[in-house]
Amino acid sequence: MESICQHDILTQVEKPARYVGNEWNIVVKDHEKMDVTFALAFPDVYEVGMSFLGYKILYHIINRYENFYAERAFAPWVDMEQKMRDNDHLLRSSETKTLLKNFDFVSFTLQYEMSYTNIVNMLDLSGIPIYAKDRSGDDPIVLAGGPCAFNPEPVADFIDVFLVGEGEEAILDIANKYKQFKDAFNNKDNEISINSDEASAREELLLELAQIPGVYVPRFYDIAYGDDGRIISITPNRPNLPEKVMKRVLKDLDAADYPEDLVVPFLNVIHDRVMLEIQRGCTRGCRFCQAGMVYRPVRERKKENLTKIARMLVDRTGYDEISLTSLASNDYTQIEELINELMEEFKDDRIGISLPSLRADRFSVELSEKLQKMRKSGLTFAPEAGSQRLRDCINKGVNEEHLIDAVTSAFNAGYKQVKLYFMLGLPTETDEDVVGIAELAEKVVDAYKAVHKGKTGGLRVTVSTSLFVPKPHTPFQWVGQVSKHELHRRRIILQNAIKSKAITYNWHDPDVSFLEGAISRGDRRLSKVIYQAWQNGCKFDSWTEQFRNREWLTAYQQVGIDPEWYAFRDFSFDEILPWEHISSGVSKRFLEIEYQRALAGKMIDDCRASNCIGCGVCQALGVDVVVWKGEE
């Protein structure tokens, strides 16, 4: 009667299509015939997971091999979770409805710190022991990767194996190593006895996996703390393990396979379009930006290949929009040529082309005009800071003149909505910098008036601020956040400085940013806090209506850890950081010099366009910046 019960449940939950699968382009295989199986678990709802490019890439990379199988699994929304718990249903995969606990690997995408309670919840819903130390031979290996794996420590107690850096090659290394080990173990098993020691076999397997470059197995690293709570050492407790785990990186992105048979969701997901990754990495060098540091170096895909891939993707998915995805898409060397080529290729197909992120300083009139012909919506810019002084300090190469040029050309082209993103609480920020945000927004309004004969009819300028969150592996990794009280004061200053009715001011919940700040620079001791917060009912913390601030703060108290010690404290340069044993290839020395330059208000260049700035990534990883200028 299982299927009937399932039907009863699905008719009572919101958006049941989240749990059913059967979308176009899914891969269905027979588990019995597989050597290695992965449940790619995304710790958020379907609509978020299906919008994440890295997740989709892994699915297709693994499934390209006939003896490997990757299925998808998402966090059930709270209504579905309740039904599952009421009926003793365990979490299953999307494609073949296999229990997660019956996979060889359950792998989580670490996309955002505030999804960590969902990882705990999904393990619990799967019937898999939450703490790695409690798992035995029968349990899956719990794997995690993604941007937040660059500080794996806060979730280190729950995860068996982390994959640091780019996953395309490393995931296959892991699968192959697992298969080798399983084959060897089964052979040995036959020779010796039926009751071989599964616990030590698991340990041996983990040791094998820890030999793979980019793989970090937290149980093999001991952390020692001093009396003041700071870390005094991080040491491998097994021989032949690296002291620093270097991230994985693809040398030649252009040669890497791109998934063409993308799964096409039935539900309207957040990024419901072809995501064409035109390049990886960004070397603009914004000093707060983790992605800009950890995805180095810049590697572009060749324009000709991108057009081919785009054609294939459109034909196989039926999507009517292509998003040119990357960290800063119009930094792509031949961006205009690429757009021209794509427009030519799809001129009879009614395909919209969009750039997800626009730099205010390079957005040419021509580019906006071109894209606007096909599809028109609001424009979003992220100056990040209000004054030129602070923008120079964070190395955000945006100046006012270029921003006003950009919005003026947009207004001329008929755009009426502009969103401007800023951060409050950046290092060295003063009240003048805060007022500068309002002044910049007012100048955008003036630019509209200049185009529309002094009128502001129809214009909407949205100013959004969020609290600066210091991220590991950035030049600002040592800097603490400002207190809630101080943030509030600055927010009022900004609000009072905004005069025009065309400007709307929004701010991101500071409680979430504070907790994010604590976890972002947290160490292994925070695993207990995350577990306790989950026990207190926290999950879907990035969803406003689910976020439980009080339960989080209570969890910190219960465990006896002060979140402010992590969030507000300025870490010292000689301190061993919780992520000291994880390397993005960018040297700590470079980050420190960059921080000093920030304090001095000195900017640095983008190495894509000029000389090497000595961040160290190419030398550490044996890679190069790859750009295509069209002369090849």
Added chain:
Amino acid sequence: MTVVMRAQYTKGNEVRYISHLDLQRIFGRTLRRAKLPVAYSQGFNPHPKLSFGSALSVGTTSESEFIDIEMAELIEADEFVERMNQILPIGFKIIEAVAYSTAEEGVKLSTLMSVINAAEYEISFYDDTQLTDMEAVIDKINQSESWSVTRSNKKKERILDIKPFVYSIEAKEADNNQLIVTAIVQAGSQANVRPTEIVEVLQVYGDAPTKSYNIHRKKLGIMDKGRIIKPFST
């Protein structure tokens, strides 16, 4: 000249939880993959011109859904069916299609919404209710003067007597011994009875047991001399 492809399709078990609102997008993408010449709306966000028959509620399977697709050029219905069935997600299948062209004399196609007025549902009960018990339930409800059900939309709840809109309710036993209640009701823009309301009537007026059930739309179309015909005639 306007060319419309009218098609009957299934919505099977695999796709029963997809909402009516998502169908527009799903068919749009399928038509694009099939590279069929579809007519698009004007404007900055052109979308294929599609219209559907009576909406099917989430969780209900059907072998009789209808869609009108405005084509940019005339193509053979058989070709359309073949190409669509190669590229539709599992659970959807085109059963039959007819191409209509206004260039032909006297052809004027009324919209699906305006012509569809009847539906036949099969409600299967997954328990040990016997056929004779269910027949007694149906006898009992037939003796009631009216069948009042509560219908709620976003704004308000109202009580509605659906008895005048029900043609027949009968019980039978399927080959696999499963008990099936077949209900033929009015459907569409004039008057519409929801199959869950039939279940409610069986329970409230006939004391039928409240157990798991499954609903399948067997037919959708035009009531013609006591039977439902497909909306393919012009």
